[in-house]
Amino acid sequence: MARLAQLVLITFALALAGCSTAYYAAWEKLGVEKRDLMVDRVEDAQEAQEDGKEQFATALEQFKSVVEFDGGDLEDYYDSLNSELENSQEAAEEITGRINDVEDVAEDLFKEWENELDQYTNANFRRDSAAKLNETRSQYQRLITSMRRAESSIEPVLAVLNDNVLYLKHNLNARAIASLKGELATVNQNVDKLMSNMQAAIDESNSFIQSLNN
Template sequence: MKLTFRALLGAGLLVLLTGCQTAYYSAMEQVGVHKRDILVDRVADVRDSQTDAQEQFKDALEQFRSVVQFDGGDLDKMYNSLQAEYDDSVDAADDVRNRIEKVETVAEDLFEEWNEELGKYKSRDLRNQSARKLRETRQRYSELLRSLKRAEKRMEPVLATLQDNVLYLKHNLNARAIGALKGEFRGMQQDIELLMRDMQRAIKESDSFIKSMDNQA
């Protein structure tokens, strides 16, 4: 069977990335930082990233409010400010997504390693205790991940609405365009309220997960 260049390149990149990840874990373990520690740190990073994202989406909503309440002045300046808030919101959302991916990567690696090492125990009691802790940790992690993914999904309609309105305003810098955007504001406000609610839940889940992992240490 012949492999295409793209397939070979993909396989090579996978090997390279896997090798880099393995080397990273090895280097961290040499200084006493193990996968569970890395997982806790990355969950904390997600929590902090979501906190920052909350503030950014609130700022974007306030800028949008200023646009729909526009009553004379420099409309082009208002557009530029809204565009800047949209760009910052995209960056904030990307940061949250990237940090969630990093959490997923180390969690999968941790659970795989943990499960494999269960077979190395000679003591049945110790093996059973470790297996129980693994199941409990996986369950808590699953709850955390569901919460993170729910909040992540909530960002999409907000970004879509922001983008639509930024594009519309870009090509219609007049008072009539402002009137058209007023009808969009309430829907965006509701989407952001839902986003704030789910992000806050995810932040609490992150704190709870970190606390449970610290208690295991």
Template sequence: MTMTSSRRIVLAMLVLTTLLAGCQSLYFSAMEKVGVHKRDILIDRVEDARESQQDTKEQFQSALDAFMAVTNYDGGDLEATYRDLNDVLERSEERADELSERIDAVEDVAEALFDEWQEELDQYHNLSLRRSSEKQLKTTRQRCDQLIRQMRRAEAKIEPVLVPLRDQVLYLKHNLNARAVNALSQELVQVRSDVASLLHELEVAVDEADRFIRTLEQQS
């Protein structure tokens, strides 16, 4: 790849990033004109992320149950079993993608809210009110950062679960026999442990979301 081509790619990425940021800014401005402020949007998006965490938790528990059920295979249509597990895997991947998108959405509006809040501190004439608002900003930002860290921690637990499930579905696709089922049984020992860890982190993230929502509602 030539230097010119590299520069074009970098430039295109910068333009795309700018356009996306501009779209977000226009969206927030339009919403404020109808009385919906960034704080309200943040609450909505955290609620959406919390819902997605719950859905992800349920989906991965269901996925584990479906894969575990195959270990009791005692004859039958393995082709149908493969299709069922592939469907379960695809639904799990969809939940994972949705969760990542919703966490990104929380980060986007949180950054916009806190940047605006920080800039508006300079508009105060009353120093006591300014200090109070600044303190509240610091506390809210810290709690939001804690929430996002926990959501990302839970998100990071998803791929270690999906990787072996993808492998097993692929292996089963080309080996519709008892050997493939036996390989799945051996792999699920670690998968079960990874799913338990994922579900725990999702539960913690849901609790963090509940606490953060209460914090924002109390400030309204």
């Protein structure tokens, strides 16, 4: 058990050092192949998107509460909205990082798979493996396109939220609230699009994981 824990620590140290060959070799000693890592990273990206959906929904609700302000300390409302903006920015960074991780392992997986085709002496096995590789690549392309589409939907939401937070920061008054009301439709539209794209990416992740496990 101690040796296993040590190997895991070494693996993560190698990953942080950027040594991908040693990183994969260490995982393989644990019986974890690139395909397994691919599934794990897709699941991590999926989880980040699920968390992102919740965060942006919360930010939208906070924005609505500011627009519907009807007394109290407006600065408290500003502080809450600003906090949700910061949380949303962190969620966006997490999503991007997880998608990048998926791309990294996918590139290495497909490169290894393609190189190993030349090792077959059985023509039927080689043909079947090549067909599976092409199929998996096509499914992966749909996945990563969907993920990046969802990612690109984040920026318009953050941009509008940031504009409104900045405006409110320097205009804590009823007039500012009236101005924010005019932005609500845009925020709603951007968040709805983001939610739709996020869910599409999550659904595509499920399909991809299922195809790898079959």
